[in-house]
Amino acid sequence: MSSNFEANNNNGEKQLVCVTGAGGFIGSWVVKELLIRGYHVRGTARDPADSKNAHLLELEGADQRLSLCRADVLDAASLRAAFSGCHGVFHVASPVSNDPDLVPVAVEGTRNVINAAADMGVRRVVFTSSYGAVHMNPSRSPDAVLDETCWSDYEFCKQTDNLYCCAKMMAEMTATEEAAKRGLELAVVVPSMTMGPMLQQTLNFSSNHVARYLMGTKKSYPNAVAAYVDVRDVARAHVLLYERPEARGRYLCIGTVLHRAELLRMLRELFPQYPATAKCEDDGKPMAKPYKFSNQRLKDLGLEFTPLRKSLHEAVLCMQQKGHLPLIYPVPKPTQQLIKLFNMSCNSTEVAANDGSSNGGEKQQQQEQVVCVTGAGGFIGSWVVKELLLRGYRVRGTARDPSKNAHLLALEGADERLTLCRADVLDFASLRAAFAGCHGVFHVASPVSNDPNLVPTAVEGTRNVMNAAADMGVLRVVFTSSYGAVHMNPNRSPDAVLDESCWSDPEFCRQTDVYCYAKTMAEKAAEEEAAKRGVQLSVVLPCVTVGPILQPAINTSINHVVRYLTGAAPTYPNAVAAYVDVRDVARAHVLVYERHDARGRYLCIGAVLHRAHLLQMLKELFPQYPVTSKCEDEGNQMVKPYKFSNQRLRDLGLEFTPLRKSLHEAIECLQRKGHLPVVTVAQQRACFSASPSSSPYMSSISKANDNNGDQKRQQQQPQQLVCVTGAGGFIGSWVVRELLLRGYRVRATVRDPADRKNAHLLALEGADERLSLRRADVLDFDGLLAVFAGCHGVFHVACPLSNRDPELMAVAVEGTRNVMKAAADMGVRRVVFTSSYGAVHMNPNRSPDAVLDETCWSDPEFCRQKDMYCYAKTMAEMAATEEAAKRGLELAVVVPSMTMGPMLQRALNLSSTHVANYLTGAKKSYPNAVAAYVDVRDVARAHALVYERHDARGRYLCIGAVLHRAQLLQMLMDLFPQYTIAAKCDDKGKPMVKPYEFSNQRLKDLGLEFTPLRKSLYDAVMCMQRNGHLPVVLP
Structure with a gap:
């Protein structure tokens, strides 16, 4: 994408814009409208990985032009990161509540958005206000026309506990004030009660409002009028204002104003089978009259408003489809x-039932x-x-x-x-x-x-x-x-x-x-x-x-x-x-x-x-x-x-x-469905034979490995079924990919195969024909027996990466023992275990001049006191070695260091977060320390190499480079100078720690060529940008 955003419209490629609160009712439709018009969109959310934002990723064009990033309007740094490289910002985010902190949050959040946008060179902001900032004024004449010149009375809103209206009014004033100070172009959309179909899964406030009247949960309706507009009109209004450079100031977005009784009559006509609220809570007084309003400013831009009847009809159908409303069919009998x-x-209801006169057998x-x-x-x-x-x-x-x-x-x-x-x-x-x-x-x-x-x-x-x-x-x-x-x-x-x-x-x-x-x-x-x-x-x-x-x-x-x-x-x-x-x-x-x-x-x-x-x-x-x-x-x-x-x-x-x-x-x-392997009779003989060397299947595999013959190996591997535990993780996903590329049939274990976070595995090349996902937990021995059935080999990758996880030791040690025992019980011949260099280098007694290799072990007691993850990996590897010896299993151990490179999974893993925190300035300083790094693709290839070499036993240290943190950051600065990378060491007064020597010769002897760290970092950052974990900041 060109860095000159203003030239983009002329070149046919749309600009990059950011939408705050992208997962909400209005925000989702704004994102959809922008994608339809060809924009590149960055949507902010408090948690991009939350399933409640998954609907955005399903929008047309989302695959190529939508990224989600984490941001909070009260966190100015996160806003600057989200807005970097953007030409425009749509500030939609705003909670709908009567929280007493709502006003300061709305005002401070809006101030942050406007200033962050100005700081990052954004030219134009469209702010979503509310007609709560317009119509709440008891001094306004009933005959006056409601338009953009009207403002709500703050004291009146406060006295009547309309904190939402207070918040929107003060936030809009703040936006106007800050935009004038910073020289930003500001257009304000002022929508009324917003109706229409939802894109998000959860019920929003206005949709719930309709549902409660439709179902009769509200026993009565007020003697009051309200203004309504279709959510799609609101979204189109946002984009119209953005695209018209001369559009400034407020734009009242109202489609119609009518009495609540008229709204309910419309609902009853559209959906007579529902028991819509029918009683006015103020029957004794004259009916309030609808006020006049003007939406001419938006009409002048070409906006045509959707009829409310259509909005209501499609809103109700949508709620039925999403399960928020029961689908009640009209009973075609006069006695209904x-x-x-x-x-x-979540919505108390009152509903029509049939008269019960029909015969179920007819x-x-x-x-x-x-x-x-x-x-x-x-x-x-x-x-x-x-x-x-x-x-x-x-x-x-x-x-x-x-x-x-x-x-x-x-x-x-x-x-x-x-x-x-x-x-x-x-x-x-x-x-x-x-x-x-x-x-x-x-x-x-x-x-x-x-x-x-x-x-x-x-x-x-x-x-x-x-x-x-x-x-x-x-x-x-x-x-x-x-x-x-x-x-x-x-x-x-x-x-x-x-x-x-x-x-x-x-x-x-x-x-x-x-x-x-x-x-x-x-x-x-x-x-x-x-x-x-x-x-x-x-x-x-x-x-x-x-x-x-x-x-x-x-x-x-x-x-x-x-x-x-x-x-x-x-x-x-x-x-x-x-x-x-x-x-x-x-x-x-x-x-x-x-x-x-x-x-x-x-x-x-x-x-x-x-x-x-x-x-x-x-x-x-x-x-x-x-x-x-x-x-x-x-x-x-x-x-x-x-x-x-x-x-x-x-x-x-x-x-x-x-x-x-x-x-x-x-x-x-x-x-x-992948719950059982498709095992042939030949495989059964090979996998469950007491003597593997006597099996023609096993001997052919051994011969292919002995001769290092790629063609023969490709012919034999499709007959092999292997299992990968923890397949949905950073390393596990790449191991699955590598095995599929080599022709294996792979059974991948995850906690929940239906979880969307594992969907990336099903998109891998060869997954349709040779990958199945299975539910398993390393602490469930019977479950492991079932998933290992029929497998020739097991790759045990699963392990949580947390020092705070209370199950860490149980999962690591007991889980590893379960894996080894279950593999042996099911006739598995070969296990590849993923250890960690946390099981190798954590030893205070090792000389700084000693070469780190496979003979080195971390000191368990030192690890127990300093780092539970390293302790867990050390003890788990020892348990795997012990169980393999007891049960006669062939065991090869891959010992990767800090693993870098592009992600296949959607969620950020620990090492990628480590890089992202330095790039975005979330880490203000770096330690005076060295660390070992390796590319995730090399780790995956190492797993496959040690599996395919029948003589490969024991540990294989998987390190590509060891360098000081300052050198890592210098490399990031060279590659991505546009980011504000931490440049301060938190231990400046002491000499710089020197990198230690290491040996990765055992893997090199198997033919593994290590990826340069510069390439790993570059590919990792580009991947995080594509996935929306990092803002695309242009040099």
Whole structure:
């Protein structure tokens, strides 16, 4: 980009501009408008990595022309950094509250923005004021025209507790005053109550204002008028003023002024199905008249205002889509009535319910029926939602966090007939909100755990569901119980047939299985409440449920199968269990709902068999996996399967899926989603053979490595599956990239595969075909067993970088032991461990003239007192060495120093922050100290090199250069003279510490060529600029 911004418009390339408060309601639309017009935009936010700002990165043009940077209006230094290189600033940031500190914050923040803009050579500022700075004046004549000459009365605003209006008025005055002092061009947009669709996820003040009236949360409306404008008009006004060089001063941005009663009438006409507030709180007085206003200044610039009706319509549709409003459909019957008041989790509401006269079994009525599914994002819940959508129902799914259930939105029919809303079974008000307008409820939500609080949660939650359903006029509830409420009875004869008349013994369950106890008591509570409230109740009783998953995470019953398939469970019990396909469970729910005569319990079991038979089935279907083969109770006679009856469901027409089919499709689904490796028979022999040297697969790899033949290695590597722990981090991401480039199939472990912060891994070359993300924690041994299953090698990179993390030692040492043991248990041959030069150089007894190499170790006691991270890495490396020796694992250790270079991940890592703090002047001085540096790409290549050389064992010191901090900063100054880099040493009085000698010969002998530090620094800074972590400051 050219440094001459004023020439940019003539050259066809738009200027760089900054938007403060970019993630807010107005700010987001200003960013969108600027991107559409071709500008390069830097958006400020308190935390650019916060997921609440993710919507900005999805805007058209954001990939190429938007960067987010951290700034606070009370931090002048951060503002100067954000504004550097910018031609213009849009100061939108402003909290909407009555915080007593609001006025000084708004004034001081505005003063900082204007002065920082002037300091950085910004030419033009557009300031977002508010009509709260214009209309709040009791002395203004009702007949006067409200225009840009009007100002609110500060004392009146203060006396009436309108602190927001006080703040906006004083901030605007401050902006005008400072701009005049500093010679800045200032244009002020003065928007009124702003309406329209949201880009951000969270509800803003004015949208919440509409929602509360629409849902009847506000019991009455004031006898008052207000001014309204569309948010898109506000955004366009900002850009129009910026682009017109002669535009100065205030521009009143009002689309219409009308009485609150008129607003509500408009909402009722647009959305008659909602119980919009209908009562005026001041019925006895004459209706206040709308005042006159002038928006001519903006019209003269070409702005055409959006009709309020359109703004309201699109605002409500947007809130429905984002789950902030329930999607209530008009009931096409004259007898539609409003029913009881209820409260939504964040918006108390009053809603219309249907009259309940439709027959659930009549197909023509389904298109008009709304049903609600609690726990919609779970294993069974997701399939129930899918089945209902396929049958034409309109479905409202409840979840604690609707944003985590994206898989539901991808279902067929979801676009037109599915909405997600936030609800919790322990929050009665949220349930009433969710059930409003529903004909039926499917209560599926239930945690699967042995938490002692499970029982009261399950029982109280079920009571809430039944009572909320009754309160909201719901006619029919289908409750998901469990066969844990049926079969847990030690007094039942082994020859008895298990059917709907059977109940588990509550006392026996309480002592032996909390989950079964909870389901038993919850089902009894559902029956009791249904009888009291006259609700039609059907109960589906599924057993261990298997089959393909729709949700991204593995559930308990599927994990049960996975652990046997991968051999993570060393033995199986001498026991029988009942199994059913999840699709049959979903169909059962809908069948009992649609049959108006279906009442009571319906046992949903497809097959009962011994665990040994289940495992035999898995072995036959997937012989390439190391299926558990040992019974933990081999000495005793095999337990026999009990008899059962599923006749009630069969009588409704349900045909049960064969278990073999359920298992086959479950495993294939897990493979597709990356939860299980796609292991061939050849790989299984190679990976789980007792003698690796005898395997043709292993010998071919060894031969390729011995001959150092790149072509042969490329032919063999695609057959290898390797696992990388901590794959989403700085080093881990580059290790994944390097392995993919070399043709490996990679299983990458992260804490949450669905977290957006891991999305960069899926964008890597080869990721589509050869990368899968898996949920794992190094402190979860069983989880590690599952992810290492079928892997030839493991790269253990995961480790937190913090001296304050209370889990640091546990994660580092215990986590490393778990990794080594799990790798050995799963037949992994080779582990590459990422240590740190913190495990090498922290020794006060080492001579300054000694060469730092692989024989050096940090002093554990010295580290423990001085640096917990170095202590953790030292002890973790020792633990890895010890466990590898015990378990016969091949271990190679990469020991990287301070790691520099470009980032693949979005979030700033520690060493990149270290550089950024020097560049931006956040660090005012540097220590009189030396440090060792290496490029992150060299570290990744080192990992792959030591893995591929079968004779590579022990430690490999990965250092590219050792130099004094002053030399590092000089290098940064040479590369980036435009930044204000710290130039002061905090220990000037003493001689400069000399760099120590080091040896990286072991890695050089493997063919590693180290990247010059100058290149690493240059690429790191350019990357941080692209990602918005550093402002693009031009020389």
